[in-house]
Amino acid sequence: MKYNTYTGENVLERVVSNNLCVGCGTCAGVLPEVLRMHTDKYGAYLPVLIKETDEDWGRLSLRVCPFADNEDNEDTIAARLFGQQEGVKHRSETGYYLQCFTGHVTDEDARLASTSGGIISWLAGEMLSSGKVDAVACVGQCDDGENLFEYQLIADSTELYKCRKSRYYPVEASRIIREIRKTDSKILFIGLPCFVKAMRLAMKADPVIGDRIAYTIGLFCGHLKSKHYSAYLARCCGVSEREIKTVNFRKKVLGKPANKYAFEVLIRNDGKEEHRQIMMGDIWASSWSNNLFMLDACEYCDDVMAETADVSIGDAWLSEYTKDFRGTSIVVCRNADLLIMLQAGIDRTEIVLEEISVDKVIQSQASGMRQRREGLKYRLYLSAKKGIWRPHKRVAADRRAGNFSYRILQLLRIKTKTLSREAFLKQQPVDGLDIFIHLLRPWILLLRVLNLVRHLAGSLKRKTFNLLKVSIT
Ligand SMILES: Cc1cc2nc3c(=O)[nH]c(=O)nc-3n(C[C@H](O)[C@H](O)[C@H](O)COP(=O)(O)OP(=O)(O)OC[C@H]3O[C@@H](n4cnc5c(N)ncnc54)[C@H](O)[C@@H]3O)c2cc1C
Numbered sequence: 001m002k003y004n005t006y007t008g009e010n011v012l013e014r015v016v017s018n019n020l021c022v023g024c025g026t027c028a029g030v031l032p033e034v035l036r037m038h039t040d041k042y043g044a045y046l047p048v049l050i051k052e053t054d055e056d057w058g059r060l061s062l063r064v065c066p067f068a069d070n071e072d073n074e075d076t077i078a079a080r081l082f083g084q085q086e087g088v089k090h091r092s093e094t095g096y097y098l099q100c101f102t103g104h105v106t107d108e109d110a111r112l113a114s115t116s117g118g119i120i121s122w123l124a125g126e127m128l129s130s131g132k133v134d135a136v137a138c139v140g141q142c143d144d145g146e147n148l149f150e151y152q153l154i155a156d157s158t159e160l161y162k163c164r165k166s167r168y169y170p171v172e173a174s175r176i177i178r179e180i181r182k183t184d185s186k187i188l189f190i191g192l193p194c195f196v197k198a199m200r201l202a203m204k205a206d207p208v209i210g211d212r213i214a215y216t217i218g219l220f221c222g223h224l225k226s227k228h229y230s231a232y233l234a235r236c237c238g239v240s241e242r243e244i245k246t247v248n249f250r251k252k253v254l255g256k257p258a259n260k261y262a263f264e265v266l267i268r269n270d271g272k273e274e275h276r277q278i279m280m281g282d283i284w285a286s287s288w289s290n291n292l293f294m295l296d297a298c299e300y301c302d303d304v305m306a307e308t309a310d311v312s313i314g315d316a317w318l319s320e321y322t323k324d325f326r327g328t329s330i331v332v333c334r335n336a337d338l339l340i341m342l343q344a345g346i347d348r349t350e351i352v353l354e355e356i357s358v359d360k361v362i363q364s365q366a367s368g369m370r371q372r373r374e375g376l377k378y379r380l381y382l383s384a385k386k387g388i389w390r391p392h393k394r395v396a397a398d399r400r401a402g403n404f405s406y407r408i409l410q411l412l413r414i415k416t417k418t419l420s421r422e423a424f425l426k427q428q429p430v431d432g433l434d435i436f437i438h439l440l441r442p443w444i445l446l447l448r449v450l451n452l453v454r455h456l457a458g459s460l461k462r463k464t465f466n467l468l469k470v471s472i473t
């Protein structure tokens, strides 16, 4: 069995045509005369050709693309950046690390306003106020009438703190890359793992960008959603997407565990503003475990913890931390400078951090990790069987990856991902969610039954094993 060997001469032929584009905008950022980002009918960003030039633009586009299969991957980039440090350790799941922590900011309002423990915004604010960087490239609210969120370059702490919260919404970095090239400021870049990888590739390909980016912070990442996801959640609150002013994907709820959060939408109604919210557990079908509205590129990603970032931060999805509704961050630090900065924050009691083992970090992302290791092996096999080109990943295609039920789970998740996209297109002109639910229901039911069987089989296996252990010892 062989992959298709024709790979194309530029990102449009190689990446976009194979549904591998995550819409990061890096190619359009370094080639502003040739490519521009646009939103497709499914609510995802893609580059489009605006003008063909004589220069070899295709090669540069491939050099900066995280999915183009260029000479560097997460391992080689990270080895160059972090591999030579004294005391540095490595695990295939986390990449390099100096130390790992869980923790949060001590300012109660700041913590409540953040996604998990508020460590990303604290660290970015610290870099800005100490002069380590002049501006932060991060994601904030957008009021262009078309998009809810966008990448912004921010040089002011008050504005930076307004950018707290995870945005499960596509954003692209082409505009800020063009701005970064024009300034002589030192920049902190905050992004999802594939965006940080793309920025590292751009830093190598373009010395001006290489000189401007001083630090990177990576978010842990399960997957990214299309723009239709926020419209879907708003409809679950009885609101049309036309009324949305902004949304909060991660509203903390007093008395609930941190992983039982709500979605909140702010709407404009007769000139007045009104909030509506719904607990994520009350949304029809679990959008995260069923991969609803997920971008196709995320199927072929093997970096959960932003292995090329100076520091990576996620949610401490561990029972000892989720019981606190205020949220707790998990931190994987790879840069000695930033370790000193974190320690200074602890000494000034601005943050609380507790060292944890790397095994705990991996445990906190167990299901995402499995989807991007065992699941990816099987998805690579499915592509290879159809002769579709895929970039080399750090796991190989495997027909027997996982067990039988896990492979069925992969097939069903691919189905619900693809169908959610088409079903929402059919639903869009009509209010409500009847069409969407009608089309997806049989597949969601199948997934529920499969998960039930897998759960029962797992607990039966554990009980039998424990019984055997007791009777033998
Ligand atoms: C699409 C997505 C998937 C994620 N998946 C996981 C996961 O599987 N497991 C896990 O543990 N954590 C995941 N996270 C990370 C997690 O949601 C929090 O970002 C993390 O816990 C840090 O919280 P904090 O309180 O320190 O950040 P905050 O202080 O709230 O700051 C958040 C920062 O992230 C930036 N940001 C928000 N959205 C985006 C975006 N789309 N792209 C780039 N930057 C953004 C903001 O501008 C802000 O600077 C995901 C985040 C996103 C956006």
Ligand code: SF4
Pocket (backbone or CB within 6 Å): 011, 012, 015, 016, 020, 021, 022, 023, 024, 025, 026, 027, 028, 046, 047, 064, 065, 066, 067, 198
């Ligand atoms: S993933 Fe990013 S760099 Fe690659 S084609 Fe898409 S927008 Fe361009």
Ligand code: SF4
Pocket (backbone or CB within 6 Å): 022, 192, 193, 194, 195, 221, 222, 223, 224, 297, 298, 301, 302, 303
């Ligand atoms: S899952 Fe991977 S490809 Fe998808 S947004 Fe996250 S880091 Fe990027």
